[in-house]
Amino acid sequence: MKNVSGVTIANRTLANLQAAYNGESNAHVRYLAFAIRADEDGYLRVGSLFRAAARAEQIHAANHAQVIRKLGATPEAVIETPIIRSTRENLETAIEGEVYERDIMYPEFLKIAEEEKNASAMRTFEFALEAEAEHARLYTEALQKLEAMKQKTVFLVCSVCGFTTEKNDFDRCPVCHNPRERFEKID
Numbered sequence: 001m002k003n004v005s006g007v008t009i010a011n012r013t014l015a016n017l018q019a020a021y022n023g024e025s026n027a028h029v030r031y032l033a034f035a036i037r038a039d040e041d042g043y044l045r046v047g048s049l050f051r052a053a054a055r056a057e058q059i060h061a062a063n064h065a066q067v068i069r070k071l072g073a074t075p076e077a078v079i080e081t082p083i084i085r086s087t088r089e090n091l092e093t094a095i096e097g098e099v100y101e102r103d104i105m106y107p108e109f110l111k112i113a114e115e116e117k118n119a120s121a122m123r124t125f126e127f128a129l130e131a132e133a134e135h136a137r138l139y140t141e142a143l144q145k146l147e148a149m150k151q152k153t154v155f156l157v158c159s160v161c162g163f164t165t166e167k168n169d170f171d172r173c174p175v176c177h178n179p180r181e182r183f184e185k186i187d
């Protein structure tokens with residue numbers, strides 16, 4: 001792509017999709033590791049939540065990858081070995097990541113995708129933004145009430161957008177309208 005003075009500029013949305021794909025792929029691996037530690041620490045509900053969120057991040061990564069391929073590129077992620085601490089500290093780390101994605105990363109990526117008129121990228125970024133906001137909320141609640149988080153719990157994860165909830169009182173996904181029957185149950 002060239003700008004008005006004929007200088008070649010990068011497709012910023014493609015770079016942002018790759019960054020998001022890398023982030024989601026790493027979050028998936030990190031949350032699975034945090035889930036094992038939460039179970040070991042006796043916080044079984046936190047283990048369930050980490051597994052559900054891990055699945056959501058995997059769905060986001062797959063959605064981002066689809067748009068990357070549509071733009072003619074190959075999705076690339078460098079998976080880092082997660083640093084695992086106590087469940088309390090792992091929740092703090094997770095909240096920090098989700099809040100960054102919710103408040104800074106995805107809003108910025110969305111703005112640029114809109115400027116570049118990339119509707120597919122906007123859709124996948126929007127789906128992730130909504131789910132990360134819910135993850136941040138659920139993790140914050142878990143940290144605040146950690147001693148009450150000892151029961152294994154079923155969470156529902158939308159197979160299309162990754163929306164994550166423990167509620168069962170809806171017919172369609174509040175984000176993408178996928179019917180509830182197509183949510184995955186994860187505990």
Ligand SMILES: [Fe+2]
Pocket residue numbers: 027053056057098131132135
């Ligand atoms: Fe998340």
Ligand SMILES: [Fe+2]
Pocket residue numbers: 158159160161162163173174175176177178
């Ligand atoms: Fe959804």
